[in-house]
Amino acid sequence: MKALRNYIDKIKPHFEKGGKLHMLHSVFDGFETFLFVPNHTSRSGVHMHDARDSKRTMILVVVALIPALLFGMFNIGYQHNLAIGIDPGFWETFIFGLLAFLPQLIVSYGVGLGIEFVTAQYRGEEIAEGFLVSGILIPMIMPVDTPLWMIGVSTAFAVIFAKEVFGGTGFNVFNVALIARAFLFFAYPSHMSGDQVFVRTAGTFGLSNPQMIDGVAQTVDGFSGATMLGQLAITDAPNFTEFSFHSITGGQASLMDMFLGFIPGSVGEVSTLAILIGAALLIITGVGSWKTMLSVFLGGGAVILLINQFAANAIMGMPPLYHFVLGGFAFGAVFMATDPVTSSRTEKGKWIYGFLIGALAIAIRVFNPGYPEGMMLAILFMNAFAPLIDFYVIDGNIKKRLKRSAIKNHERV
Amino acid sequence: MKIELLCFPEIKESDFLNKNSFQFKQKQVIYMASRIKIKKGLDIPLMGEPQERFLGEVKSDLLKICPEDFTGVTPKLSVKVGDEVKAGEALMYDRNHPSVKVASPVSGIVTAIERGEKRRILNITVERKDENEFVDYGVKNALSMQPEEVKESILNAGLWFFIKQRPYDVVANPDKDPRDIFVTGFSSAPLAPSYDFILKDQEKDLQAGLDALSKLTKGKVYLSVSPKTKSDALRNAKNVVVTEFEGPHPAGNVGVQINHIAPVNSGEVVWTLNALDVAVIGRLFNTGKVDLTRLVALVGSEVTKKGYYKMLIGTSLNEVLKTIPKPDDSRLRYISGDPLTGRKIDENDVLRAYSSQITVIPEGNNTHEFFGWATLSPTKYSAGATYLSSLISKLNPNKRYRIDARLKGGRRAIIMSNEYDQVFPMNIYPEFLLKSIIAFDIDKMIHLGIFEVAPEDFALCEFVDTSKLEIQRIVRTGLDMLRKEVE
DSSP states (O other), rough: OOHHHHHHHHHHHHHSTTTGGGGGGHHHHHHHHBBBBOOOOOOOOOOOSSSSOHHHHHHHHHHHHHHHHHHHHHHHHHHHHHHTTOOHHHHHHHHHHHHHHHHHHHHHHHHHHHHHHHHHHHHHOOOSSHHHHHOOOOOOOOSSTHHHHHHHHHHHIIIIIIIITTTTTTTTTOOOHHHHHHHHHHHHHHHHSSSSSSOOOOBBBSSSOEETTTTOOOTTTTOOOOHHHHHHOOOSSGGGGGGGBOEEEOOOOSSHHHHHHHHHHTTSSOOOOHHHHHHHHHHHHHSSSSHHHHHHHHHHHHHHHHHHOOOOOOOGGGGHHHHHHHHTTTHIIIIIIIOOTTTSSSSHHHHHHHHHHHHHHHHHHOOTOOOHHHHHHHHHHHHHHHHHHHHHHHHHHHHHHHHHHHHHHHHHH | EEEOSOOTTTHHHHHHHHSSSSSOOSSSSOOOOEEEESSSOOOBBBBBOOOSSEEEEOOOOOOOOOOGSSOOOOOESOTOOOOOOOOSSSSEESSSSTOOEEOSSOEEEEEEEEEEEGEEEEEEEEEEEEEEOOOOOOOOOGGOOOOHHHHHHHTTTTTGOOOOEEETTTOTTTOOOSEEEEEEEEOEEEETTOOOHTTOOHHHHHHHHHHHHHHHOSSSSEEOOOOTTOOOOHTSSSSEEEEEEESSTTOOOOOHHHHHHHHHOOOEEEEEEEEHHHHHHHHHHHHHOOOEEEEEEEEEEETTSSSSEEEEETTHHHHHHHHHHOTTTTOOEESSSTTTEEEEOTOOOOTTTTTTEEEEEEEETTTBBBTTGGGOOTTOOOOTTTTTHHHHHHTTTTTOOOOSSOOOOOOOOOSSSSGGGGOOOOOSSHHHHHHHTEEEEEEEHHHHGGOOOOOGGGHHHHHHOOOOOHHHHHHHHHHHHHHHHHO
């Protein structure tokens, strides 16, 4: 460590003003502060600071995502093996998923951080840590079989047009990861839904290769890669009791399977259990707002119970627990809605904001079967309205103050 | 907010809640204390609390008065180099309100006037004479004086700078009548000195000062105490309304107290002081002398001998500070005041005008923490639960931390929400107020309550801020610009 520190101190002058590598000072600074806590001391105001900083906060979100990430990667391999009818054992299953996911993660971080570094350098600012979270979220919410170039393009689009043009981390109106997802959803709809994209049937780096006939991977009989919500959207069942979920090989899928995550879907959203572990970490450390999370579920629950009363088809009759474990509802509530920058920033506002996200997500997915991605659209929609919610909350405070002044002035007369 | 009325038969609790202020029928009674409980806030568990012991008097040959301490005052010199002054004679005055003067703490000769950029006066140095000669302002009883006479007495003696005003948190404008006067009888700041200890043997001066203040307003004088306050002079002070404030820092901040008792409305002015300064004003009435002697606590994790010293405002601290051992390769940070709002001084600087505390902490500029963002070290303190310190504090509430002066992170845009709110116990949205100040949106600032706040009220926000913004400086700039614009 000492040697590393000495080395950094030695090369540092090159990156400072007047040094020959000054043009790369933001990047250097980014790496230096990643390795060592900056030792600038306070010049004005308080003479001591809390140990938590932006890096610590962002890293905690990433840590909270790890359970969902690990399970999701395992599930890629698990679903793949089911689809092609092999069982190579736990580790190979996991490694298959890891190798399928890793390139996506690398592309997402590579493209996103590259743009962050360039813009930070251009503005002469330090590199903000916001993308540490966005970069891992992006591949986690994409269908598992999304081509790498699409991840690259959507990440670039989201980082540039949803974040940097607004001023960078802290100024974006919309959640960056969701913009990347929405970009692909609208630009390449055929790749984003349907029954082909949520299960990886092709092999990865020569692992678990399926039998190929005419360039098409052969799957087991009765295979269908439709997600649970996809199945609901196309079912003929007149009500929920006559409908049953099936796994990709045609067997029955229970509520417990869905809760644990043994279903097709994106890496992040499949296991509600893993998401809840992450949620617990976010709440305990105070990084994520429990008010937002809870109110998303309250809003969703309220609308589901209402719709259940007028059920005219299977999805309208589906009880709340199923809704909560499917279609990224929990993932959105825990990791997307709580993004402090795009969420409502007042405590009262968070209740309203979360409640409306839950309510809208359910409404979209129930009444528009073409959009099982209700959660994504609901959060993006409410991102746009968060400032308005805050405006009214703040206005309440302002009115109280004005009223107090008015009473006082009246008394004086 | 929870309000408990301990004993007050004339008013109902509902009245109190609705109007936020008492309606008293008679003056000259001892009001029983009501209690207000504050939940939001933070007591930073710092190492180096003061020990209640007296360590001696510090005297220096040269005393310096620094005009920058007197916020809102545009300094004009009353003396020039070579002049002879008595203790209590004016050294400088405010250009905008010439009646507001600053008294010399000792008798002697003005030996230097140091100026900085744009000829700004940095400090006025007085060399002490062997015999301290005081200007005699005459022993007076404020209660039997007219309000104007009381005001004149304080102004003439050059002690007016102790009285500050809201809005703007500047030295009070003597031409305006304050709605009420608020005196804080304790400090909840980190490592704060005990007002009980300092005010021991000054009970009469304190009461005389409060009596004088009670003449200066048609409203009331509010005095706050903490549940720990034992001093009879504070708890049973006469001619004031005593309110007990319970809770973590910033419960002792006068701004928080005003916000809970009777907030400042636009168009109103209130004056604020702390009880230690009130005692200095009281001393003027009881003795006829300007005696700027204070009991000052020397605190902080680096101080080996913690306790109280007696010294005059402007006394050079060199003698005291050089006794503190310095670690081999790192520097120390000396602060005149508390670690959240005090002024950074160097080893040869002096006791600043409003300080009753000198804090010494490590500078930390030589510390390079490897992978600090990933650490699980129990020695790192954070108010939030992202480090182990919150767990440790729960298991062992007596654990104390040694915190240095590093920012411990890079400056960012505001990212986290609800951080400031948790340590800001006022009915104000701190983040939105800050944003309106940054944008200098005057209407918004006023609507969001800038008239009610002082930079010190934001000190904890600045401490906990993950974005490491200079919040107090932002608020100070906003107040100064607004004052220029409005007045």
